[in-house]
Amino acid sequence: MISHLLQNLQSHGALSPAERSAVAALVTGPARPIRPGTEIVCKGSQPGRCVLLVKGQALRFRMLDDGRRQIMSYPVPGDILDLQGVFMEMDHGVAALTACEVTHISHAAVERTMHDHPGVARALWRMAFTESAIFREWMVGMGRRTARARIAHLFCEQVLRLSAVGLLNRNRVPLPLTQQHLSDSLGLSVVHTNRVLQSLRKEGVISFRGGQLIVIDWEGLKKAGEFDPAYLHMDEALTRLEALATPTPDRVLRMATA
Amino acid sequence: MISHLLQNLQSHGALSPAERSAVAALVTGPARPIRPGTEIVCKGSQPGRCVLLVKGQALRFRMLDDGRRQIMSYPVPGDILDLQGVFMEMDHGVAALTACEVTHISHAAVERTMHDHPGVARALWRMAFTESAIFREWMVGMGRRTARARIAHLFCEQVLRLSAVGLLNRNRVPLPLTQQHLSDSLGLSVVHTNRVLQSLRKEGVISFRGGQLIVIDWEGLKKAGEFDPAYLHMDEALTRLEALATPTPDRVLRMATA
């Protein structure tokens, strides 16, 4: 249950055995199932505990008064959804995108472990700064990239982040987003998102149906998204992706039409 | 020299005398002057020290290959510009907006102080999460608000943040941004920014000339920007702003035409 969190914390640098067991000791309760669409973390102050996403995918979002929604990130298994809640009130919510499992970690335990194990504190800081970097990158997209580049960029990012938690299978990742989700992430209307998506499909860059993203032309997708993964700070995980770089043509074709 | 940093760290909760002197001990070197436009922090790995902005205003930004720029925030005095550098490489740069003074804090001292003084660590976490919240709020703007609302919102935000470091004078703040800066912050073209700015002026909401922002109609500005300051997590500082809420009509007029 803790393995994704460990993987996550160690994705920027290894922890010692003592640190690993300290992290493992953070989780005491059982995993709790969450139905898709449920709000897991609400705006406002929280009881004295964090929520750890054990399984499934989630979305971090803010609603505006008249129903507009901005999605800010897509947490993956092993992410602590409200580390912010340890230090201050939450100013946004997190909802389950798919069926999820979550478990709790007390704020006190987080603070104690950070103090007793500086390596764990460092790992949490890196986790937080990486998420910050993702926010900035989305800002760059919404401020300075076309709809097409934004969509391609988000797909690249999700392929990398999901691959880091073992969800990449050949050139496919589970990406259960509706076109409405994409639109609310990227500041677009659903209609426009739909049209851009069609063009990416027609050009043989991706397939995106049934909650699954298939990368048909990784180089083309990176190029369309002006994608440079430096901001994700996932150095070693990147090499894993190179398998994706040059699938054989016939496999590509089978995947595209499957 | 350290006072803005202390003020900044304590803006979400007081520090004990011991913690305050520990923070004061972080700064050992002299302040160094920086000319406007200079890049203070560069993308990539840093020498083992952080940069503390002592005086002046800065901008956090990223350049795209073809010259497009996205500005991500405007650090104010007392901000540590590259706390991220303690834990990982910088993925963006920070440049001086005005003439600035900076000083350095060694990464080792930051880590040591965080470990020895949990209250300081907490304050740094709150600082980091508050900046994250600002990034998210800008995402909301660029994704889901009109040009007019984005501009008004940025003005509201800067009024509050600058007031928190003592730069609000009656209803004016020094805001030495060009229309190009505004555009690159909000994802707009300069031409459009110019036109929206004109309409805000014509309607008597603000004056914005000569590097100075004058708030003529605070309620109107907040409304135009759909501004809710909750995300800034500056509870006590907010009350200070209420003075701004209802300036007397004749003072408004003098200020508007000054």
Next chain:
DNA sequence: CGTGAACTTGAGATTTCTCAAGCGGGGTGG
């Protein structure tokens, strides 16, 4: 007085949005 940066204006081009309607497939109640 010349120069450059920032600001302003006009006009046409694009991107993206909104509204409105139709389609399709999976799930459910009869």
Next chain:
DNA sequence: CCACCCCGCTTGAGAAATCTCAAGTTCACG
């Protein structure tokens, strides 16, 4: 087992926001 329904996807067409290009203005400064 089938009809219906809902949600998500798709399409069309006109409207709106915003962009680009290009030229002019203002003002501080040397």
